[in-house]
Amino acid sequence: MRKQLFLLFILFTALTAAGQPKTLSPEAEVSVLTIGPGYTLNDAFGHSAFRIKDHIRGIDLVFNYGVYDFNAPNFYLKFAQGKLNYLIGLDYYEDFYESYVSQNRTIRAQVLNLSPSEKQQLFDYLLNNYRPENRAYLYDFFYDNCATKIRDVVEDISDHPIAFHIPEDFEAKTFRTLIHEHLKLNSWGAVGIDVALGSVIDREASTYEHMFLPENIYRFFAAADMQSDPDQALVIASSVVFEKLEQPKSNGFISSPLSIFGLIACIILFITYRDFQQKQRSPWLDVILFSITGLVGVFILLLWFATDHTGTHQNYNLLWAFVLNLIMIPQLLKTQPKSWFVKYLKFLIILLTLMTLHWIIGIQVFAIGLIPLLIALACRYLFLVYHYNRLN
Known part of the structure; x- marks a missing residue:
């Protein structure tokens, strides 16, 4: 200065x-x-x-x-x-x-x-x-x-x-595509941008x-x-x-989002399979998943409604990062939750399905690095529906 x-x-x-x-x-x-x-x-x-x-x-x-x-x-x-x-x-x-x-x-x-x-x-x-x-x-x-x-x-x-x-x-492109061209899709920067920015940047730029x-x-x-x-x-x-000097590029796949979230997804799926085999449930895992998805949802809502950023509106990452998951944590701590909680779990599965449709139709593009985690979430929700229905 x-x-x-x-x-x-x-x-x-x-x-x-x-x-x-x-x-x-x-x-x-x-x-x-x-x-x-x-x-x-x-x-x-x-x-x-x-x-x-x-x-x-x-x-x-x-x-x-x-x-x-x-x-x-x-x-x-x-x-x-x-x-x-x-x-x-x-x-x-x-x-x-x-x-x-x-x-x-x-x-x-x-x-x-x-x-x-x-x-x-x-x-x-x-x-x-x-x-x-x-x-x-x-x-x-x-x-x-x-x-x-x-x-x-x-x-x-x-x-x-x-x-x-x-x-x-x-070639006319969407704002998100123009951003992606400057980032590795399997990078933490791309994941952060795709989680934080909403469907408003998936329209074609003039x-x-x-x-x-x-x-x-x-x-x-x-x-x-x-x-x-x-x-x-x-x-x-x-x-x-x-003219910049070309330098060797490091692979970095081990520390990439797909690798890290893939490892986390494998842990979730392994614990879910073990719970299924032993006819039990690991409540600590569900509390962690509901806490993280709920907190990410709060972050997305704040970016949407509490900031002046133009690119954070209409963010359908809320379909997987569902804010109400935070309120549902007490139900996960019970051996036998309220009967309506199973309907809520089915609702979460529907939201993940809607997210997939949004992606396929092109309403919003989501982070590819999150795919393993989203698959693991869907499997865990299906297991919880099965588990609670079996108890009834």
Whole structure:
């Protein structure tokens, strides 16, 4: 933070020294930088930024809309609620470049076909946006992020409407599919996203909405031109500034969701089979399963109704993570529960069936890593129905 404030101070001082106007020279160049995916969930979708280069004025700066405000009060609570403001960042290009090279992430540049006045408008826009009173914006992963900001700013400063054409080999996809393309389906990040985000992201994104991903900003910008003059392309030059070095990929299957949940499912099925053979029930296992599924259901409901996240609505993971399971725990502690409890267990089986239908029909896609656990849950519920009916 201190470095950024010092940078801004030096910048404004340099631009205003000796009465010089805050203007770019005719040689100024504006580029969009597209950063490739990183190796953590937070970096898996890439990044976008503006580069303002003017060797006459001695300016080579990068502005990007993707900085956490760690000094914000109740940072983690606001992050969970979807109410956290993000900031526009400012770096020297050399520092920005070295940072992503050290992370072994590809950097691509697209020089924009802007008039001198448009370049100046964009520079003024970014400088004004960087002022402390203007730096923050309410982040939304799908509709207002580091990539969509690039598109929106360019449209705002352009003197002519921009036509974003469909790139070659473009295929319309759902938001979830676009996310999955950047993650291993059998990864903990994919499981977390598929549990937390609801069916609203299983609709097909419009061509314009595809630009929430930095790589699609790159693709759509490359195909864009001016509506008034289709011969005037938005991008006049493209280059790969740094190409990441390929590294050996670790398998990691042993620690993957399918492996871990598969092991848990085998334990559940083994205990269930043993209970069936011995005509008994292991109540501790049922209490654990009902507690976990109920608590996950509470988490999903909170994301749906108690946050401002747009992607967590209409989440049918509630069909397996059923909140009322928490209330039913006392029945599991009894040798002979209430007669209606068997009907409740049958209801849970119906919910799992409905979940399967939702998946097949395409209403919502669920995490493949959970499949072993869901099968084990269904088998356990069927056993409990059989067990209680036998007691009666």
